Structure formats: structure tokens, C-alpha cells
Amino acid sequence: MSSRTFTISVPATSANIGPGFDVVGLSLSLHLTLTVTQPPPPSDGSPYTAPVLRYTGEGAAEVPLDAYKNLTTRVALYVLRCHAIRSFPSGLDIHVDNQIPFGRGLGSSGAAVIAGVLLGNEVGRLNLSQERLLDFALMVERHPDNVTAALVGGFVGSYLRELDAAATEAASVPLSEVLPEYPSDAGEDWGLNPPLPPLGIGHYVRFRWSENIKAVAIIPRFELSTAKAREVLPLQYSRKDLVFNLQRLAVLTTALGQSPPDPDLIYEAMKDRVHQPYRKTLIPGLPEVTSSITPATHPGLLGICLSGAGPTILALATHGFEAIAEDARAIFKKTGVEIDWKLLTVVGGSTVQ
Numbered sequence: 001m002s003s004r005t006f007t008i009s010v011p012a013t014s015a016n017i018g019p020g021f022d023v024v025g026l027s028l029s030l031h032l033t034l035t036v037t038q039p040p041p042p043s044d045g046s047p048y049t050a051p052v053l054r055y056t057g058e059g060a061a062e063v064p065l066d067a068y069k070n071l072t073t074r075v076a077l078y079v080l081r082c083h084a085i086r087s088f089p090s091g092l093d094i095h096v097d098n099q100i101p102f103g104r105g106l107g108s109s110g111a112a113v114i115a116g117v118l119l120g121n122e123v124g125r126l127n128l129s130q131e132r133l134l135d136f137a138l139m140v141e142r143h144p145d146n147v148t149a150a151l152v153g154g155f156v157g158s159y160l161r162e163l164d165a166a167a168t169e170a171a172s173v174p175l176s177e178v179l180p181e182y183p184s185d186a187g188e189d190w191g192l193n194p195p196l197p198p199l200g201i202g203h204y205v206r207f208r209w210s211e212n213i214k215a216v217a218i219i220p221r222f223e224l225s226t227a228k229a230r231e232v233l234p235l236q237y238s239r240k241d242l243v244f245n246l247q248r249l250a251v252l253t254t255a256l257g258q259s260p261p262d263p264d265l266i267y268e269a270m271k272d273r274v275h276q277p278y279r280k281t282l283i284p285g286l287p288e289v290t291s292s293i294t295p296a297t298h299p300g301l302l303g304i305c306l307s308g309a310g311p312t313i314l315a316l317a318t319h320g321f322e323a324i325a326e327d328a329r330a331i332f333k334k335t336g337v338e339i340d341w342k343l344l345t346v347v348g349g350s351t352v353q
């Protein structure tokens with residue numbers, strides 16, 4: 001068997017799109033790319049060599065390069081160990097190039113998890129179905145919106161199946177047990193026999209997406225962890241607020257597939273009362289940006305919302321991109337926040353080539 005090189009490419013994602021909290025995701029044209037070289041199995045007696053991980057692009061200064069600590073490789077090892085494969089193949093070389101900024105609401109952790117599942121599947125030659133790949137990802141990242149869109153691509157709605165008692169228990173294992181941070185002096189048996197994902201946890205449907213619609217990502221220059229942005233959310237909501245979101249989500253999923261898209265319908269349908277109002281304390285400028293940039297003031301704008309858990313703002317538009325982004329920049333600047341912005345398109349899902 002000779003050495004082989006393959007490339008794993010996973011897109012960025014924007015989750016929620018306003019009212020679709022933890023439900024809707026959109027894959028976008030920034031990518032996490034892994035170039036992996038797997039040598040042939042060593043001949044008997046040659047020493048085992050741990051994976052070499054190199055990293056360029058976003059997050060390169062902060063990401064761990066120890067394969068037993070890095071999120072992507074830990075997920076890959078979890079997948080391998082669920083299939084009774086104890087360790088990475090010897091001599092693996094992994095070069096990661098990342099365009100997705102960390103902790104900004106563009107699905108960086110979801111992409112890292114999907115890349116890990118695909119890496120484990122590939123180096124272990126496991127041939128897992130897409131449904132099973134999603135099960136593994138959902139054991140690690142418990143909200144399906146980012147990981148589903150990153151895996152399958154496009155504008156996607158998903159839900160988690162209601163599990164029976166045994167499967168619920170298997171799926172509610174603390175992440176620290178699914179993904180132990182392997183100590184450097186770990187013995188051979190560390191992290192073996194991890195909990196297997198129940199079958200068919202996640203289900204999804206892809207909505208139509210109007211080709212005229214592009215995404216302006218307005219990216220504040222600070223990180224906000226998803227965990228922190230979820231801590232500020234209430235545990236209970238009023239019927240009025242839930243109905244507000246459900247009405248808008250029902251309209252939005254079809255409205256974004258229509259050509260030409262209708263700005264009046266979409267702007268209102270992208271409003272939310274479940275997560276954005278609570279997150280404004282963490283993102284100075286959020287309410288001002290979403291309320292003062294409208295289809296009336298900015299021709300071409302369709303709708304505007306928080307991207308994922310923030311702090312990025314996502315503006316969907318057919319034209320007028322620069323005016324939208326520069327006016328958002330001016331509003332953020334008044335609160336002391338600098339931004340970068342990118343014009344993105346909706347892309348397909350993850351690939352392994």
C-alpha cells in the first residue's frame with residue numbers, strides 16, 4: 001500500500017438566521033481545509049509516530065497543535081475509538097488552513113467538529129453514511145444547526161429526534177467524557193470504549209435558496225464564546241414570543257427561496273424574540289445595527305440578524321453590500337467596536353477529495 005494524500009474541506013456556517021434558533025443554518029464561502037498525508041502501514045517493528053499537526057490562517061496563534069488536545073483531532077480519535085481503533089495511524093501529517101474566525105458566530109467549532117468526524121472516517125476507512133457522520137458530530141456539538149449545514153451544505157433546517165430512555169442517557173454523556181483531553185502521559189487505555197452515539201439523532205431538510213441573495217458578514221473584532229452567549233438566555237419563554245418566532249420562521253424558510261426575494265416580507269421574518277434581545281448586553285451596537293439598517297434606508301437589503309451566537313451580524317442582500325457594511329461599521333464604532341466585513345455566498349457542504 002502506498003502513501004495517500006486527501007483534502008477535507010468544511011464550510012463556515014451562520015445559524016439561526018433570526019427566528020430559527022438552534023434550527024436553521026446556512027453554509028457560507030469561508031472554509032476550514034485539512035490536507036492529510038497518510039503513509040502506508042509501517043513494517044513490523046518500526047516505531048509508532050504520533051500525528052504531526054500544522055496550522056495556518058485564522059486561530060493559528062491559539063489553536064493547540066497536540067493531536068490529543070486539538071478539537072478536530074480529538075473528535076477524529078473519538079470516532080476511531082468508537083470503532084475499536086485505539087490510535088491514529090502512524091506517521092499521519094495534517095496541515096490545517098482555516099478561513100473561519102474563532103468565536104465570532106460563523107460556526108468555527110461546528111466546522112472543526114465536522115472536519116474531525118470526516119478525518120476519523122477517512123483515516124479509519126470506516127465508510128460511515130452521512131447520517132452516521134451527523135450522529136457523531138451531534139454527540140459533540142449538541143445543537144444541530146451549524147453542524148448539519150456544515151456537513152450537507154445550503155440552507156438547512158434540522159431537528160434532533162426524541163430518543164428513548166437508553167438513547168437519551170447515551171446522548172447526554174458529558175462532553176468531557178465523549179472527548180477526554182488526553183493527558184500527555186496517557187496510558188494505552190485512556191479514552192477507550194467511549195459512548196457510542198444513538199442511531200439517527202439528527203434529521204434535516206434543505207430549503208430552496210434564491211441565487212440572487214448574498215450574505216454580508218459584519219465581524220466585530222472580539223470573540224464571544226457560544227457557551228457564554230447561551231448563558232444569558234432564559235429557560236422559559238412566553239407564548240407570545242414563541243408564536244412571534246414560529247410565525248416568522250414559517251414564512252422565512254420559503255421567502256428566501258423565492259426569486260426575486262421580497263424585502264418587506266423577509267426583513268420582518270428575520271426578527272427574533274428568543275435569543276437576540278438577551279444577547280444585546282454582550283454585543284454593544286447590536287440593536288442599533290439591526291433596527292437602523294432597513295430595506296428603506298439601504299436598497300438591496302433583505303434582512304439582518306445576529307449570526308449564530310454572535311458577535312457577527314449577518315445581512316442578507318441582493319446589492320448595496322458596501323453601504324450596508326460601512327454604515328454598520330459607523331454604528332459599531334460609536335460603541336468602541338471595530339469590525340471587518342466580508343461578502344459571502346451560500347455554498348455546498350463538506351467534501352473529501
Ligand SMILES: Nc1ncnc2c1ncn2[C@@H]1O[C@H](COP(=O)(O)OP(=O)(O)OP(=O)(O)O)[C@@H](O)[C@H]1O
Binds near residue numbers: 110310
Ligand atoms: N479549526 C479549529 N481547530 C480547533 N479548535 C477550533 C477550531 N475552530 C474553533 N475551535 C474551537 O472552538 C472555539 C470557538 O467555538 P464557539 O462555539 O465559541 O464559537 P463559533 O463556533 O465560532 O461560533 P457559533 O457557534 O456561534 O457559530 C475556539 O475558541 C476554539 O477553541
Ligand SMILES: N[C@@H](CCO)C(=O)O
Binds near residue numbers: 015016275
Ligand atoms: N444556535 C446556536 C448557534 C450555535 O449552534 C446559538 O445561537 O447559540
